[in-house]
Amino acid sequence: MSAESTEGVRLQKxxxxxxxxxxxxxxxxxxxxxVRVNGEVVTELGSRIDPDSDLVDVDGTAVQLDASKRYVMLNKPTGVVSSMKDDRGRPDLRRFTKDWPERLYNVGRLDAETSGLLVLTNDGELAHVLAHPSFGVTKVYIAKVEGRVTPQTVQKLTRGIDLDDGPIAADKARLLSASAEGGGSLVELTLHSGRNRIVRRMMAAVGHPVVELVRRQFGPLHLGTLPAGAARELTKVERGALLTLARRETSSPQAEEGEQEK
Structure with missing residues (x-):
């Protein structure tokens, strides 16, 4: 990237x-x-860049330059496995990707019986960052559980509990509702752990098995009012937030570790 070069494309274009x-x-x-290019502020209007390799951000938010990359939010319904093809013939994600010409893949997984926010993309690098447990992307879940959850139990979830594969603590936990008539409780949990079935195991460990579970947030993305079974492309703002998160994480030492979760 050079202000004097005649190669590349003008930054304003x-x-x-x-x-x-x-x-x-x-x-x-x-x-x-x-405006920054590859982390350096650029103020020269004659500056040219290579959109295929240079990274651009405006006011600290990443700009998507590669128009071939697709980012889709799905509200995965229950009964669907987080796979593009299931060896056991169960309903999979292919029905939700047929409207896009690109081959999209899921970022991480949700259990078949868990609903909620799942990201589909053809951006392998971003998928690696968001899915790999070492990067600790935050997720927010709403769990309907058996029994009346007390404030003391909520505190226990954030202080930490011991599971078979080691201790775990929620980043945040709050009680949304609790029925005195045995109708169960609603608990919101914020976690950055990528461990398998972690919310279900945590709630079972404190004596409140999960009845229903939905993921409402994934990193900077919010499910909002997207109906179950519906998918939509991310907005420009959402794409910027997601790419900003991915670029920040890939600058950390963990970026070289692990393999992409499929």
Whole structure:
């Protein structure tokens, strides 16, 4: 990337093509020092970059330059396995990807009986960062559980409990509702653990087995009002937030560890 080079594409044109702003507004963003290329602030309007290799952010939020990358949010219903093809013939994710020409893959997994937010993408690098447990992407779950959960039990979840595969503590936990008539309780858990069936095992360990479980948030993404079984492309803001998270994580030492979760 060089202000003097005649190779590459002018930075303001790249920003306009990415839908960040009009070319005139993009020029203003550059002059104001709000645009970075590969982590360095660029204020020269003649600067050219390679959109295929350079990383651009505006006000600290990553800009998607590769239009071939697709990012989709799915509200996975219960009864569907987190796989593109199930060897046992169970309902899989292929029915939710047929509307996009790209071959999309799921980022991480949700149990078949767990519903909620699942990301589908053809961006393998981003999928690796978001799915691998070493990066600790935060997830928020709402669990309907048996019995009346007490504030003391909620405190126990955040202080930590011992499971067969080691201790675990929720980053946050709060009681949403508890029925005195035996109708169960609703608990919200925030975790960054990638361990298998971790919410179900945690709640069982404190005496409140899960009846229903839904993932409401994944990193910066919120399920919102997306109906069960529906999928939509991420908005520009959501894509920026997701790419910003991925770039921040890949700058850490863990980025070289592990394999992509399939």
């Amino acid at each position: 790249v920003l306009a093509n990415a839908g960040v702003a009009s070319r005139r507004v993009a020029e203003q963003l550059i002059v104001e020092g709000r």
